[in-house]
Amino acid sequence: MTDSPEPIEKTLFEAPPLGEQERMVEAILFASAEPVTLATLTERMPHGCDPAEALVTLRRRYEGRGVNIVRVGDAWAFRTAADLGHLMHKEAVETRKLSRAAIETLAIIAYHQPVTRAEIEEIRGVAVSRGTIDQLLEMEWIRLGRRRMTPGRPVTFVVTQGFLDHFGLESARDLPGIKELRAAGLLDSRPLPGSSAAQDEEEAQTGQSELFED
Amino acid sequence: MTDSPEPIEKTLFEAPPLGEQERMVEAILFASAEPVTLATLTERMPHGCDPAEALVTLRRRYEGRGVNIVRVGDAWAFRTAADLGHLMHKEAVETRKLSRAAIETLAIIAYHQPVTRAEIEEIRGVAVSRGTIDQLLEMEWIRLGRRRMTPGRPVTFVVTQGFLDHFGLESARDLPGIKELRAAGLLDSRPLPGSSAAQDEEEAQTGQSELFED
């Protein structure tokens, strides 16, 4: 056996040091959406790596930490330490899309606040269901403003700080105006007068019963 | 000062030991894909915890590991180490290719923020095309800032935390070369001698009608 071929071979296939392999396993497990099998780890790491060995040391490293490496079937994943599950409440959120009626009502309140329900209806051209207002109030995106000093003293609605925070606005006055909306290309989805009117009519019918309910 | 009230208060609000706090911060940051603010950490951890202190030691613990703790604005997140990106190509998401105009517009907003559309156009020497701003807003890399307190109160744009997160920046102050650019006066708004007033005037007109339309 000569000396020269061996070092070459070694360089060619030399696996990264174990510490480096540990880092790789750590990063792959972290970034993966699914638990990762040993086979996948081997496939994704440089030739000559031994993820099984790296896993042993890595797993030990996370013992007693806030997250642990756990086995899921024949795969591996990071999981929050069982005793810290109570911290995860805030993470449990379900997101739902706001209805068209709600987003339009919200937009009108944001642009015209303080605004009464009758004014919202006049601008939207359809009745606003009580459920929509209630929903926006519950979400704490709108709140009651001053009563309008007109007959009937109707309540007005304004947007809240929570609304500003959600939409990343410093104040409602920072909302872009119509010309700016158009310049930003937001005004090109122009509904045909015929088609939208029919839909509004229908919506108005539904909304109407709401109106007389309260 | 008497001795007795102090111990009582201490017991009532005794925070978990620092090691425990570290585990909590670790678990919360690990569980979230988005950066978590100090305020949220404080809110989610038991009363009396000091997540800022826990973060210092935790951050050090992850130095040189496969995942690191990075700062994004006033928030913190775990992210894979940049040198391991090549292992993660399976996780890579195909991002929408940005046009040259969009990239330049983004850079101008980042370096000159808060900046108006007219200022972006003045720097690029061309109109900002329809949809460019829209695209950047949709990607949540920019958002509306305060309106400029000049006639017409034009809308301004600023970059978001999502932008900082995407480009691995702690804050907009860490933008590459920003100090040099500022020192060279290249971030000053320097209007064309003589002719700028007229332009502002015109802009004011456009903005103004918008403002009073509502």
Add this chain to the structure above:
Amino acid sequence: MAETPQDDWLDADRLPPAERLQAEALIVDVEGYEGPLDLLLTLSRTQKVDLRRISVLQLAEQYLRFVEEARALRIELAADYLVMAAWLAFLKSRLLLPPEPGEDGPSAEEMAAHLAFQLERLQAMREAAAQLMARDQLGRDIFARGAPERLSARTKVTWEATLIDLMRAYARIRTRDEFRPYAFDRHDVFTMEQALDRMRGLLGYAGDWADLMQFLPEGWDASPARRRSATAAHFAAILELAKRGQVTIRQGETFAPIHIRKTDA
């Protein structure tokens, strides 16, 4: 090329090949320039000096030559290129001639310095943009937790709506108003104040129980929209009158006709 008219061929042939290639390169690219400033920046590179030491006079001449060549080759230039050409021609003459005494406004040197500043700033922003895009990017080089945890029995519903949604919604409403100009168009709206006035006058006729619907004004019961508005307004008006103790209201059951009667004094 075969369809190109003969005289264009001749025109182009007058140029030496090297110059022609250069001219064609610029012309092929003209679509690629993002406006006159971009073109000026490209031209300035031929001076091979620091942008801060650029000769604006020379640059103006280069630009004007470019525009002339484009014209000779019958390339249609966008208006802003021509505006810039006019401005540069003006600047050039100002730079060459001594300033007239008593002239106000910015000096030619100030204007030239500003142009150089604009070019330098644009160049700086391009370099900054390139540096930005060369950074390690999230989702490409750096990754977030692939499986964020959402474990808890306590689900909290968050409503999703982006600023874009909000602005689109508003734009949609306001666009609709363009067909029916935005104004409180009152012809289908009967206000409560109007109804109150009417009802005060009609109260005398409500000695015995009478259906509220009978009090609706003429012409307000034909279309559903008008009937709704008038009904609502009159209903609100009688509530107001009831509050003042001037009428009594009764309704048999939900959705039954509403009857009113003048309250006995």
